[in-house]
Structures are given as C-alpha cells and as structure tokens.
Amino acid sequence: MERIRVMLVEDDPFWKQNISTDLAEEPDIEVVAVASTKEEAVQAAFRHPLDIILMDINLTGNNLDGLEAMKEILSNLHEQGIKVIMLTSLTEKEIIMKSFQFGALNYITKLSYKDIVRAIREAYDDRSTIHADAARVMRSEIQLMELSPMEREVFELRKEGLSKQQISDKLHKSTNTIKSQLKSIKNKLTYFKSD
Numbered sequence: 001m002e003r004i005r006v007m008l009v010e011d012d013p014f015w016k017q018n019i020s021t022d023l024a025e026e027p028d029i030e031v032v033a034v035a036s037t038k039e040e041a042v043q044a045a046f047r048h049p050l051d052i053i054l055m056d057i058n059l060t061g062n063n064l065d066g067l068e069a070m071k072e073i074l075s076n077l078h079e080q081g082i083k084v085i086m087l088t089s090l091t092e093k094e095i096i097m098k099s100f101q102f103g104a105l106n107y108i109t110k111l112s113y114k115d116i117v118r119a120i121r122e123a124y125d126d127r128s129t130i131h132a133d134a135a136r137v138m139r140s141e142i143q144l145m146e147l148s149p150m151e152r153e154v155f156e157l158r159k160e161g162l163s164k165q166q167i168s169d170k171l172h173k174s175t176n177t178i179k180s181q182l183k184s185i186k187n188k189l190t191y192f193k194s195d
Contacts, residue, residue: 004124005049007033009041009066010056010087015110019054019087026117038069045073050082052120055104057088057095064095067102074103083123087116093137100138107134146188154181155189 006029010016016034023029033044037059045053053073057066070084085106086099099107105123108115108131115131122128130138147155157167168178 003028003030004120005030005032005051006120007031007035007041007044007048007050007053009035009053009059009069011036011059012056015056015113019113019116023117023120029117029120038065038072041066041069042072045077045082050080051124053082053084054087054116054120055084057086057090057099064098067095067098070099070104071102083128085116085119085123087113091133093141096134096137097141100134106131109133143189147185151181151185151188154178155185158182158185 006023008016008019008023008031010019016036020031020034023031032048032050035041035044041053041055041059053070055066055070057064059065059069066086066088070086073082074084083105084103085108086104087108087110088095089110090096091109096107105128106119108119112131112133119128119131144152144155153171154167157170162170164175164178164182167173168175171178
C-alpha cells in the first residue's frame with residue numbers, strides 16, 4: 001500500500017505529540033517530518049518527498065509565520081504537487097482568506113482535529129472539500145464580493161453596530177446616501193438586515 005507522506009508543522013508540544021501519535025496509527029499515513037519553526041518547515045520540505053503538510057499558522061508568538069512558510073514552500077516546490085492543510089486555533093476571516101490566497105487546500109481548526117485524517121485522505125485523492133470551519137467564512141466573503149468598496153465600508157460599519165446617522169457622520173456622507181447604500185447592500189445580500 002502506498003502511504004501518504006505527511007509533514008506536521010506545529011510548535012505546541014501537546015498538539016505535536018497528539019497529532020503525530022494519531023497519524024502514526026493510520027496504516028496509509030506516514031509522518032515523515034515534524035517541524036516547529038518556519039525555517040525547519042522549509043528545510044524539511046526540501047529534504048523529504050511530501051504529499052501533505054499540516055501547517056499551524058502561528059509558529060512563533062503571533063507572527064503568522066506558518067503562512068509565510070506555506071507560501072515559500074509552495075512557490076519553490078509547486079511542481080511536486082504538495083498540498084497544505086492549515087491546522088490552527090485561529091478563526092479570523094482575514095486569516096482564513098489569506099490562507100487560501102497563499103495556496104492552502106483546506107483550513108481546519110484544532111477544535112475539529114478529529115477530521116484531520118479524512119481531510120488528509122481527501123486532499124491526497126484530489127477530492128478535498130473545504131472544511132466547515134472555513135466554508136461559512138468563504139461563502140460570506142464570496143457574497144461580499146458583490147459589494148462596491150463603498151458599500152463594503154458601510155456594511156462593515158453597520159456590522160459593528162453603528163446607526164445610519166453614525167455611519168453618515170463617520171464617512172462624511174448624507175444620511176440619504178447611507179440609506180440608499182444600505183438598501184443596495186440589502187438587495188445584494190439576502191441575509192443582511194438594514195434596519
């Protein structure tokens with residue numbers, strides 16, 4: 001049986017130990033490298049033939065260096081077809097979107113780590129579905145692409161709880177302009193409440 005070659009990039013000893021142990025129990029998965037830093041991850045990717053990388057996002061403090069590691073690995077080894085699954089505790093939409101922009105195939109939070117084995121197999125078989133942890137954010141972002149930059153700004157302020165008058169004051173626009181933009185947003189986004 002051909003085994004799926006996985007590298008785990010994780011700085012937290014608890015997760016490193018538990019994920020490595022869980023993956024070692026799978027007959028079709030082999031953990032060929034474990035890295036804790038961006039530098040170790042990049043070096044290991046050049047040294048070992050890999051199919052899948054499980055990549056944490058924050059490897060040192062709050063630096064998002066896992067994203068940088070993924071970008072470097074994928075841009076230098078793109079012909080090898082390595083697939084990256086982000087595995088993190090972060091749920092901010094900007095980070096989820098940036099992960100996919102940089103080349104991640106999937107995004108799973110550590111609360112859903114029981115889904116990792118299935119995600120690895122799906123990615124290896126080119127059948128990867130976007131995990132529920134990221135799918136909602138991506139659907140929302142795709143819908144928001146319908147908005148003009150000005151509407152997006154009004155939408156974000158409204159989401160923060162600002163009233164029409166507060167938005168109008170903040171953006172130096174008339175209340176009527178804000179009202180018509182909110183109406184336009186509501187027409188484009190079925191889930192948006194403008195009142």
